[in-house]
Amino acid sequence: MKLVTAIVQPSKLDDLKEELGRLGVLGMTVSQVQGYGRQKGHTEVYRGAEYAVDFIEKLRVEVLVDESNVDKVVDGIVSAARTGRVGDGKVWVTSVDTVVRVRTGETGVEAI
């Protein structure tokens, strides 16, 4: 099993949810986060004085998937979250040892 974590633009959440639903992903966890990448946030101007705003609002989307589905889920997230502009985010995949469904005690793929 794998955990797919994606940092995406808040405006792309609906597209992402729709795409993952189409791919058969049944659940996801979304959290509001702040951060920056290589571009270091953005600049605001007030009466000619520039302010650097380092931390930008993003969403972190986490999805548990079976190994056989990882590639198409990652591809789906990348295509749904892409605007083509700086700050579109990142996706990474980590291995998961165990998953347990709290209600039933099921484990492994059954619990996803």
Next chain:
Amino acid sequence: MNSGDTAWVLVSAALVLLMTPGLAFFYGGMVRSRGVLNMLMMSIGSIGVVGVLWALIGYSTAFGSDVGGLGLLGNPAEFFGLGQLLGKDQLSGTVPTLAFVGFQAMFAIVTVALISGAIADRARFGPWLLFAGLWAVVVYFPVAHWVFAFDTKDDAGNVTAVGGWIANRLAAIDFAGGTAVHINAGAAALALALVLGKRKGWPKDPGKPHNLPFVVLGAGLLWFGWFGFNAGSALAANTTAAVTLVNTLVATSAAMLGWLLVERIRDGHATTLGAASGIVAGLVAITPACSSVSPLGAIAIGAITGAVCALAVSLKYKFGYDDSLDVVGVHLVGGVMGTLLIGLFASSAAPAGVDGLFYGGGLDQLWRQAVGAGAVLVYSFVLSLVLALLVKAVVGFRVSAEDEAVGIDETEHAETAYHFGDGRSVRRSPVPADEVERKLEGSRA
């Protein structure tokens, strides 16, 4: 007495009063959230202090009989307390004198409030009120006499009562207060900024505006009230009022566009704060000029001043004084621009009836304008510096570094503007909590 004129002056007075809460929002939105209440309070406090002083000696000092005939000061005792002006026969032109007294009171109030933008986040509230009162008495009331008190003449044209030197001897044009209000407040703001020093962290962290919608709301209220400020200064519901109203509209519109154009070229974006600032710069510039130019002249004055003020607000970074909300860049520079441009754009077709340089009048009006502007600038700056140093020496003017870091709302006023979430708090009051409980029990029984 003319009831139409009286109605217009009374309504204008109310419009001008609204400018001060409008200014409070204009300034309040520009500071950080931890200092917004103090910013509002410095304006509201000005209404309190100056409102009372105006009734005691302010009107009398500005519009009482000239002491010594030099046009420098009215007699403070003549109308002390205003009780002499209650009778039906007390007229000023075609309106009851008290209508004029009330209208002019609002000018004194908003002028004092304007200064506070230079000292955001760091002035103790009590010393600010002390300074506000001293400044009104020592600087504003006399300057209002110089600029707004006109000679009284008999039918033969002989002067029967002497007025202020700028309005009469110098014959500089300042219809609604470019010198008396804006240069005056702007020069005082510069003096205060120098005496109080920079905010902690300035200029590295100039303090980002916490609520731009407030700033636009404030600019809108200022513009609305400013129609009373300028068109009300005709003191009659007549052609002059109409001309000044139209000029106030078009100059301000052009100034906003001028400011935005500079921003678009310099910074790449036309900003909301720029639009609101351009509006105020335009209002400032047209204030002295609104009775002496055509609408085309007003557009030119607005556009030039909007662009110049957009550039002038960066002067503080160049020279290193922390004029927090740009009172110098907008009001001093805008006031000087409007006052001087009269010398170029004045047209004898307008109610003031004078030709400036571009209308064949030569340099005559320009030098009169320059002398008036320079005199008020120097007088206000020097006296404000002395008063600020006096307040600083006697009672202290600045909050402590710790209080500044915590936030001036909490440390000076024991309040905070915004409450997000349910943050736990427990009531501490003179009435013991168990007594309140017993009363509640009793009411339930």
